[in-house]
Amino acid sequence: MALAVQFDEYGDIDVLEVRDVPAPRPGRGEVLVRVEAAGINPGENAIRLGALHELFPASFPSGQGSDLAGRIEEVGPEVPTWSVGDEVIGWVDTRASHAELVVVPAEHLVRRDPVVPWEVGGALFVAGTTAHAAVEAVGAGPGDTVVVAGAAGGVGSLAVQLARRAGATVIGLASESNHDWLADHGVIGVAYGDGVAERIRAAAPGGVDAFIDTFGDGYVDLALGLGVATDRVDTVIDFAAAARTGVRTAGNAESARAEVLDDLAKLVAAGELDVPVAATFPLTEVRAAYRQLMLRRTRGKIVLLP
Incomplete structure (x- = not known):
């Protein structure tokens, strides 16, 4: 079992719950990542409210989150590029990164340089x-x-x-x-x-x-x-x-490619791109994290630390 953020209906921040769910397993071309950090974004708030239902309809229970950084815990079939223990930065299109464990397509990951803090890597993809x-x-x-x-x-x-x-x-x-x-x-x-x-x-x-x-x-x-x-x-x-x-x-859709993410991560590692992190919250305080985000007064990113 593993903790994950889910919601059962469109609504305000209070519909978010942190639940114990069965641990996911990777399939062909996928890996299982133990998430160290996952950024939150205004678009996720709009999806949860139902404001983007025509474009991005939710099926319930719905998970949440795209950004992530973490360690590979399990490698699925036909994944020659990654090994258990590799540290990675990446994303999912399944609204699932606000969790302890998430299945990620292997091509959605880039290698994390150890000089890049977890919270920075976990906040990098969408923004x-x-x-x-x-x-x-x-x-x-x-x-x-x-x-x-x-x-x-x-x-x-x-x-x-x-x-x-x-x-x-x-x-x-x-x-x-x-x-x-x-x-x-x-x-x-x-x-x-x-x-x-x-x-x-x-x-x-x-x-x-x-x-x-x-x-x-x-x-x-x-x-x-x-x-x-x-x-x-x-x-x-x-x-x-x-x-x-x-x-x-x-x-995001126009640049949602691993090569772009890799270039950005290398700029961060070289000290040539500053990713300010305004605040971090444990996964269990996801509601508080979104309340701070929606004030729209933070410098940089707010990040969950599962």
């Missing part, structure tokens, strides 16, 4: 691939000025760094308490709220070339009002605004 896709979608490069909304959040904190690595000048919209962190990463911090358009124009007198929205709440319209072309605006959250305006919606 990292989403940020990667967004930066690629807007074509950030040398000579560009790129604005990132939600610049201190799980996705935004990585997007600002990847855009800087691409050679762009980056303006990060975040609370003033995060401006020092942004400055330490070569990003110009600008406070959000009333007057934000004027503050962006003051910080970018030559204009804004691209805009990445990781927060929603009107930032697509702000980007277009700043004169950014629709094909250089990407939102990873405000799909209604994207449907209305024609801006891009590239995110």
